Amino acid sequence: MGRSLHIRLLKRVHAALERRFPEKRLFLRSDTETRFIRLKPETQLLIWTGGGLFVGWTIIATAILLMDSIGSGNFRAQAQRDQLIYEDRLNALSTERDHRAEEAAAAQERFSSALEAISAMQSELLASEDRRRELETGIEVIQATLRRTLEERNKVNARLEALETAAAEGTALPGVSSGGELSDTVDLLAEALAQTAAERDQIESDAQAAIAYAETMELELRLMQDRNDEIFRQLEEAMLVSVEPLDNIFRQVGLDPERLIDQVRSGYSGLGGPELSIQFSTKGGAPDADALRANDILGAMDRINLYRIAANKVPLAMPVKSAFRYTSGFGMRWGKPHEGTDLAAPVGTPIYATADGTVIFAGWSSGYGRLIKIRHEFGIETRYAHLNKIRVSVGQRVSQGERIGDMGNSGRSTGPHLHYEVITSGKPVNPMTFLRAGANVF
Secondary structure (H helix, E strand, O other): OHHHHHHHHHHHHHHHHHHHOOOEEEEEEOOOOEEEEEEOHHHHHHHHHHHHHHHHHHHHHHHHHHHHHHHHHHHHHHHHHHHHHHHHHHHHHHHHHHHHHHHHHHHHHHHHHHHHHHHHHHHHHHHHHHHHHHHHHHHHHHHHHHHHHHHHHHHHHHHHHHHHHHHHHOOOOOOOOOOHHHHHHHHHHHHHHHHHHHHHHHHHHHHHHHHHHHHHHHHHHHHHHHHHHHHHHHHHHHHHHHHHHHHHHHHHOOOOHHHHHHHHHHHOOOOOHHHOOOOOOOOOOOOOHHHHHHHHHHHHHHHHHHHHHHHHHOOOOOOOOOOOEEEEOOEEEOOEEEOOEEEEOOOOOEEEOOOOEEEEEEEEEHHHEEEEEEEOOOOEEEEEEEEEEEOOOOOOEEOOOOEEEEEEOOOOOOOOEEEEEEEEOOEEEOHHHHHHHHOOOO
16 A cells, blocks of 8 residues: 555656656667667756756856955955055155154254354353453452552651651751751752652552553453353353253153163262362352352253263164164054064164163074064163074173174064064063154264
8 A cells, every 4th residue: 555655656756747857868879770868857857956056056156256356356455555555654754764864963963063162162161260260369469569559658658748847847857966967867858758759659650550450350350251141141051952852852761861860870970070060269168150050051061961871871773774664663463462663674784782781682582583682771671583693692791883683584574674672661662762762862
């Protein structure tokens, strides 16, 4: 019963297939005989199904390939646009860097001129102060001479009055009796009176000349004081123009200028030069206003000198002095933090220390490749990665601007470049902050 039902079901299916796919014969003829292949409805259904599946798969695969091609084209186009934008940005940064370098060169030239002017003014100020002391000494001598001359004149006048009184009264002078002696005394008295009058006139003339010379010296002293005030004013303006920008430079890189100055001064504590105050007064006691102003100027000059020393100890210089371009900055890159700045140039380009310091690592370090680490003062460290050659060793003291290695492509790197890092208090910071600040110094 079950078998007959199955057979009837198969016949119905076969009949339905014959209506859609009637039985066909495929004839194959040769020279000697003719053969045929009978295509049953089931076989045709299988062929049609397989063909449909193949065509559908072909259409789907072609669509996927087209969509992938279109998506890849859009991605490449977007990547090209991003690359053009990035290159434009790099060119703009390079132009800005050149402009900043020109401004820094001009500022350095102005600063050098200001220092030369300050040096000349300081020499002139010291020379004028020497002249002032000489004038003060001369005036004191003139005043002493004038006092002595006045005393002598008073004595001569008193003697002259005594002689005139004696001559008028006809009295004898002490030690003279009478007669011929009196006549001789009168002659002697007349001669003494004439001599005394001449001495009095000479003393009065000398006194008038001394008074005139003293007035001239006082006028010259006032003029010199006015010129000293002008020199002081120019020096104070030059110090103000020079010190404030240096304060701002170190603040930009996160360093406290006062603490920086104290640390540098502690290492250079020998006495002499700007460290010593000057005393203009020749009479001792508290310094006068000019001495205070001069000591303030010398203090500012000392501050500038300490800043110059600090500038060599802080990584403000460029690690690459040859032509280069920035290829990657500080921040996130491809979803990971990029803790430095990349500067690209040919293999072998010299790499220089950006500040005085001590080499604490020089060798191979995983993804960094050939790496140099330098420890500087004020808790700062710099790193120079992907080098082709290392020219220093651990423990070596290096100076700012000293060649420490050659640019390369070692470690995880896509091309020759320098990966430069600055670390303060164990934390990486943007090296461009130091490089931009250094553009105003070097």
